[in-house]
Amino acid sequence: MDHTPIGRDRGPRTVSPAEKEQARQVSLRRIAGLFRPHRASLTVVTAIIVASSVIAMASPFLLRHVIDEALPERDLTLLVWLVLGMVAVAAVTAVLGVVQTWISSRVGQEVMHRLRTDVFSHLQRQSLGFFTRTRTGEVQSRITNDIGGMQSVVTSTATAVASNLTTVVATAVAMVALSWRLSLVSLLILPPAIWLTRRVARLRREVTAQRQRELADLNVTIEEGLSVSGIQLAKTLGTSGALIDRFTASSTRLVDLELRSELAGRWRMASMSILFAAIPAVIYLSAGLPGAAGTLSIGTLVAFTTLQNSLFRPLMGLLNVGVSLTSSLALFARIFEYLDLPIEVADPADPVRVDPRHVRGHLRLEEVTFSYPGSDTAAVAGVTLDVPAGTGLALVGETGSGKSTLAALVSRLHDPTSGRVTIDGIDLRELSLADLAGIVGVVSQETYLLHTTVRENLRYARPDATDAEIEAAARAAQIHDLIAGLPDGYDTVVGSRGHRFSGGEKQRLAIARTLLRDPRVLVLDEATSALDTETERAVQRAFDELSRGRTTITIAHRLSTVRDADQIAVLDHGRIVECGTHESLLDRDGRYAALAA
Template sequence: MEPTPMGRDRGHRALSAEEKTQAREVSLRRIGRLFTPHRPALAAVTAIIVLSSIIAMATPFLLRTVIDRALPQGDVTLLVWLVLGMVAVAAVTSALGVVQTWISTKVGQQVMHRLRTDVFSHLQRQSLGFFTRTRTGEVQSRITNDIGGMQSVVTSTATAVAANLTTVVATAVAMVALSWQLSLVSVVVLPPAIWLTRRVARMRREITDQRQRELADLNVTVEEGLSISGVQLAKTLGTGPALIDRFTASSARLVDLELRSELAGRWRMASMSIIFAAVPAVIYLAAGLPGTAGTLSIGTLVAFTALQGGLFRPLMGLLNVGVSLTSSLALFARIFEYLDLPVDVADPAEPVRLDPARVRGHLRLEDVTFGYPGSDTAALAGITLDVPAGTSLALVGETGSGKSTLAGLVSRLHDPNGGRVTVDGVDLRDLRLADLAAIVGVVSQETYLLHTTVRENLRYARPGATDTEIEDAARAAQIHDLIVGLPDGYDTMVGSRGHRFSGGEKQRLAIARTLLRDPRILVLDEATSALDTETERAVQRAFDVLAEGRTTITIAHRLSTVRDADQIAVLDHGRIVEAGTHDSLLNRNGRYATLAA
């Protein structure tokens, strides 16, 4: 049951080679912009790095003086001062290094925080269509694995570039000052180092992209196989062994990708170590040749080889930054892909201010048309309805007739392609989403409860609600007595997705949650269709309390629950084919009468 490539990329179109190149260029600019708000801190870090590098370059010159003057001449006073100078250089550079690490880490973590929150906030604004096209595990993987994979680059790239570049430049200057002839010999390491680095960088980027996709697949398997619904499904269908095989295969592919990535870097490091180890030998050879013998002091030679050996770490660090940045572009491209997603249902640029406490709840749909993306058939066409404040509308029809789609337009889960939906004469698209959520409350068939206490599940609808208000809402929803009978009362954990409660109990908790918000318009989307008769009666009584004084839209398969509605609209293939009261529709002997039979 290994996921197919199509399954892995569901909802995401593959990029062409040209688009990948463009994505890379955009990513480099955008990566730089992530650090723009932190310019003062980065300037301070750069200054510290430059100062530290300059101070550190004093050590080889102190060493040369020790070998060429203090020791041969037996000058103890000079030797003591030189040794103290070496210790002071080490102490100052170490202290500066601590300050630099603190500032750079703080900047990096702030950038990571901004990335995480920006992605989460942007995805919260996406319409339901995005989440129906995208696997939950894929979304989680991008927020955790992809952004987590960026951490080393984001937190250390800028400082690593500045530190290593400054050290390399300062070391090179010091080497030239000691002996420009030997400096030319050291330059031979650069061409192979750059060539190997570019090759490894390209390889690492390809492997990183494959690894993140594999991690997303692994997350999907965990989400689908270890959620309580997934476990129940696996146990009832006997698919547990197949899920284990799928997880094992995905994990094994990750092992292979990690090995390939690490080996690519190790081979490069081994090759560079050999090259850098050979250079001092060449320098000693050059210093001892007949043409150059005696032109260099022992102190100069020792100091130079010490500098040349110290060049290996910053030069490799600088090249490693290039490798890390290139390989991490695959991560940035995946994150920027989410950040660039258009928001289908967004707040208006100039919202109409509508006080939820003063809304009457007069709802109108005016020649509304809507079609789902990718579908050639309209889900709703030419819908016109007028629901006066405080009255009830029932929507009935066969499955797929457009009832839930219409309800989704009222709560603005979607925007109509044509026509408009208004509350008290104001187009819903002109309202802030937060204001609309305070006006329209929804209770659906599938009640979602958070993995926390009963109290916090109810308070989720209104964070400022007092315990007394929570209990009053629970009493109105006829669920208070059951809650106080639980082991910890309102502080009882509901469990994953509320599976410790029955369907009717979850529905009444949802009603209590909605009562706390006190919306003027209420949408009941087949909220009792999966309940037994006795439970349905209890929930219906709670609904009656909830609906008092509110404009109510009820969607139901059981027509007995909507017979008292002020008006009933019968939908068929996205169109209203009949409308009226229960008795008038029965007398017409049309579609409604057929459904009621």
């Protein structure tokens, strides 16, 4: 998590040696593998490119015949045919260019689509721990800015390489066919062009890496400063000015990075333009030297300089592809970093198939220990509990005693470091995550509602639920009357994160959403903590009715809500120090009795 104070400017980001090495190690073979499913389309594009380049090479030769034969001899018929040939060449290459662009753009967009969906799907499989360690804006930036930044490379690199390389080769062959001596003069351009390109490529790669990190910081600032909670915090603490300063500083650094990248390319383009402009002058000079006088016709000289000028665009395009690909390696490194993240809580390779409707709900924790990554202290240590099907277990203890961690282990938001959690004798790690979600329902103390209607928020739990089932779940959660009284009833939009509802109302909506799934195991993590006393009693009565036949784990600070549980476990620093019923624990006059006092 990012703990930079709101009012403090992060300052310019520098590239660490590890990040440089990561970008350097991006395999071009892996990037090429993204295009492997589209081999057939790319083959067609390559064939079109080759055909287009070969056809285009006819124009200089037609021009030579116009200058050397048709015009001097006033042969109108030959002139007409040569001119028609030149127009036909232009028309055919234009049509082929449109077809090539359509196919290559489609391939590029499909590769982009696959990258986006692969990253999103992979992140969906990450454990809760990944998201608690990572800034939300950073994740969003990788999917939008980084993948968006490589769009031009992905959509045009393969075709640009093929097109420009074919054109350069065909042009070079045509130039040699016209005059091999002048072709040698034209080769003088290559060494300085390659040297300049390599320098610009290295600079742009470093700038691109810095720019993407700055964009991620900008995304984080937007996420923190423009969300409902962020705006409320800024207004109540008076930090809006500091947020604006932070955003402005980050945006200013982005301007500087963009200018550095663009100027590097412009200086190279200016230098290359001067070099290419000098080559025709050298060619004319060479043709006029005493040793070459009379060996070249005017038509050959004009056709050659036309070819030499037409070589500028594909050669620059080929060099630009190298620059773009090199600079985009920083983007690929950031995307592949996410794709290579290990799955901490994964679906089993061969899951045990169960029907959630037929699960009894017998829950056992056997010597369960769990430590959060980077922590030397176990959040839960050696916990053993047996919760028969249809009974209720209450977890009580002071803040930080491990209650919510145990709840997270039961719903498999984390896997135990040692020991196991079972339902009906099946280790949770042997169940598919989809089946487990149908067996265990969770209502936590932090309620998240989508920015859509009340009906769709409830249906999110079960897309095939009927309106009648949605209303029944709302009635059970004691929220139906409130929803029915809204201007649009169940079609009322709840607002961002459900901000139009109070904390208690949001929790009752979350309770209804969970109950709609009809889980065999209910985990209530401080589920009534935001309710007033009267509403809490109403919801508790609904829970008492709905808990019949279900296994229920209740976490609460208010002991009045758990006194009727079949068993109560008292936790202290991740260990169970007492376990029994409300009455037996009071008679023991131990930790529970102290909490109840």
